[in-house]
Amino acid sequence: MSENLRVSPAPHISRKHSTKTIMLDVLIGLVPASAAAVYHFRQHAVILILTCILASVAVEYICCKLMKRENSLGDLSAVVTGLILALSLPPKLPVVYAVIGCIFAVGVCKMAFGGLGCNIFNPAMGARAFLTVSFGMAMASWHLPAQMNPDMPGLGPDTQVNAKNSSQEQKDQDVKLDAVTQATPLSWVKKAVKTRNAEKASEIIKSNWPNSQLKYALTGNIGGSLGETNALALLAGGIYLLIRRTISWHIPAAVLGSAFVFAEIGYLFDKTAFANPLVHMVSGGMLICAFFIATDPVSSPITRAGTVVFGCGVGLIIVLIRLFGAYPEGVMFAILIMNAFTPLIDRMLPAKPIGGIPDGK
Numbered sequence: 001m002s003e004n005l006r007v008s009p010a011p012h013i014s015r016k017h018s019t020k021t022i023m024l025d026v027l028i029g030l031v032p033a034s035a036a037a038v039y040h041f042r043q044h045a046v047i048l049i050l051t052c053i054l055a056s057v058a059v060e061y062i063c064c065k066l067m068k069r070e071n072s073l074g075d076l077s078a079v080v081t082g083l084i085l086a087l088s089l090p091p092k093l094p095v096v097y098a099v100i101g102c103i104f105a106v107g108v109c110k111m112a113f114g115g116l117g118c119n120i121f122n123p124a125m126g127a128r129a130f131l132t133v134s135f136g137m138a139m140a141s142w143h144l145p146a147q148m149n150p151d152m153p154g155l156g157p158d159t160q161v162n163a164k165n166s167s168q169e170q171k172d173q174d175v176k177l178d179a180v181t182q183a184t185p186l187s188w189v190k191k192a193v194k195t196r197n198a199e200k201a202s203e204i205i206k207s208n209w210p211n212s213q214l215k216y217a218l219t220g221n222i223g224g225s226l227g228e229t230n231a232l233a234l235l236a237g238g239i240y241l242l243i244r245r246t247i248s249w250h251i252p253a254a255v256l257g258s259a260f261v262f263a264e265i266g267y268l269f270d271k272t273a274f275a276n277p278l279v280h281m282v283s284g285g286m287l288i289c290a291f292f293i294a295t296d297p298v299s300s301p302i303t304r305a306g307t308v309v310f311g312c313g314v315g316l317i318i319v320l321i322r323l324f325g326a327y328p329e330g331v332m333f334a335i336l337i338m339n340a341f342t343p344l345i346d347r348m349l350p351a352k353p354i355g356g357i358p359d360g361k
């Protein structure tokens with residue numbers, strides 16, 4: 001009978017979740033956002049998504065070969081990293097920049113630390129930060145979705161256009177351009193506030209929010225990163241992960257709740273300079289951060305209390321950067337900063353052993 005007993009050290013896995021099933025759930029959760037990206041940005045989305053996924057897989061395969069380690073592609077983590085990175089990039093980012101980002105994400109942020117489970121920082125956000133400081137102009141070029149610029153031809157000169165308010169003459173001129181870009185709502189607000197044009201800032205912040213612009217942000221009919229513009233698609237994917245219990249509600253609730261509270265404080269303090277909290281909730285990378293990036297089990301705290309602290313820190317830093325920082329978006333920096341604090345949070349809020357107390361008394 002003793003031959004049938006299996007003795008192994010803790011932790012003992014009591015659920016059917018494995019690394020592969022978790023990553024597969026994340027990929028399924030990102031299907032709506034990916035489909036929306038293809039719908040809004042057409043062939044450019046397909047090219048970037050396939051490029052990032054294939055490049056991430058290739059880099060991990062090469063790293064495993066060089067490190068003489070077993071092939072780890074079966075856990076699908078490289079595919080998740082490539083897809084999240086692609087969805088955080090501008091639609092017409094040159095493919096070579098995307099490949100460089102994948103090399104940095106998988107090669108530097110993940111494999112250089114020892115691979116999945118050993119990385120300190122979220123690989124996709126590390127790569128996005130690297131691309132932002134290396135290719136700032138390309139990373140800040142937000143092209144109009146297909147509904148506003150159905151032709152979407154090749155790369156060319158940029159122009160700042162609000163298509164909704166453009167005159168017919170301007171629209172005719174747009175057709176002749178190779179590409180049309182549009183600042184994101186967060187960029188509009190940041191630019192107006194930085195130039196101390198209070199009248200313009202107030203006009204931008206208050207213009208039709210939360211009516212038409214909110215609808216555009218929810219449906220993705222606005223400039224932005226590939227997978228960050230359609231809030232409804234991200235919410236659908238996030239709800240799927242919550243139903244599957246692939247993620248817990250603690251981090252998403254902490255990120256969104258703290259961001260809303262701090263944005264509301266700023267809005268109440270000065271409504272002519274700071275955007276309505278609803279703008280922050282549905283704009284930029286807030287939702288993909290809350291459901292798909294901040295919930296990374298490797299780079300986030302272990303305990304529930306720790307995840308709440310982590311999520312609140314992410315939400316606070318996002319809002320602080322958006323309101324007072326040089327960049328209109330603060331998700332990647334918030335994630336990386338709180339990733340650095342994760343070991344300290346785990347030490348301050350350690351896991352309680354079953355039947356015991358953290359300090360061992």
